[in-house]
Amino acid sequence: MDDLEHQLRDLAEWLDTPAAPDVVDRVHARLAAPARRRRRWRYYLAVALVALLVAVLPPGRAALADAVAGLLRFSGIVIDTSSAPISPTGSPSPLPSQRPASLHEAQGKLRFPIRLPTKLGPPEQVLVADADGTGSYRVVTLLYRGGVVRVDAFDGRLDPVFQKQAAGPGVDWVQVDGGFAVWIGGPHPLAYVDRAGTVRVESARLAASTLIWEEAGVSYRLEGDLTKGDATEIANSLN
Structure with a gap:
């Protein structure tokens, strides 16, 4: 075989x-x-x-x-079962050109609307990352609970943005707002894929349990110490 x-x-x-x-x-x-x-x-x-x-x-x-x-590609995320697992660092470097921003400023730098999960309320911090030549950013990150819960939003219709390696927990299908979502039920190596398609190993980290879904052409990653049920409720509260 x-x-x-x-x-x-x-x-x-x-x-x-x-x-x-x-x-x-x-x-x-x-x-x-x-x-x-x-x-x-x-x-x-x-x-x-x-x-x-x-x-x-x-x-x-x-x-x-x-x-x-x-x-093996889902909503701008590659789940790679053919490569050797990434060795995540304890403190990964930020994503390309990552910086803090207010919600209002971040919205003006993105090509998609920022939607907030009402179950979590207003974010404690907002980050934008990976700017193109026009100053438009590819990723917005909403941080909650001291940064241990995060929501990444990005246009995931075309190119991969994140890459999960094979090592770690399995993957389950769940539903969010009547559509499909992917649940990764425990820590797993995660790296960022830049605009050139290069996996940025220096940004690799050990991600917590994660829910991945797509709505209206925008892809979302909800990551944190959450149960599958809690994560699904948070995702369904996106407004």
Whole structure:
């Protein structure tokens, strides 16, 4: 069994695959639904496709590798099962061009609206990071509870922004506001991927439990010493 087949079987396990015929029927029944609901069922169909690929295709196929690579990306975050784990530092360096800002100033430097989780209230500190040539920032971070709970928001539709290595806890699917989210239930190495696609190991750190989701083209990471239920409630309170 080669590395690719191992990756597929590992992926099928943490995707918690539903029965393929039921998934297909449900997807067809919702083709006329609003865009957010259609996106939700496309993930179900992708899950069924992974199970089918594992069951019937021989290892080593290029198309199979492409499918795996695509399904390991979620909302601008790469979950990498092929590389050696990053060795996170105890005190990582800040993200590129990171600096504090007021909420009002941060909003003027971003290309997406800042939404606050009402369950947490106003942030204690706001950070913006990774500016482009026009002075627009790629990431905004909201810090709570002395910085041990954080919400990162960024445009995750195209390029990866964060990278989680394979070492550490498993991954579960949950739902936020009727759409899919990914729950990483414990500490895991995390690095930042800059605009050039380079993994910035100097910024690598050991992240706490994390919930990842996307709404209206904006991706979110909620990180902290939280249960899955608490994190989901916080995410659903985004306003």
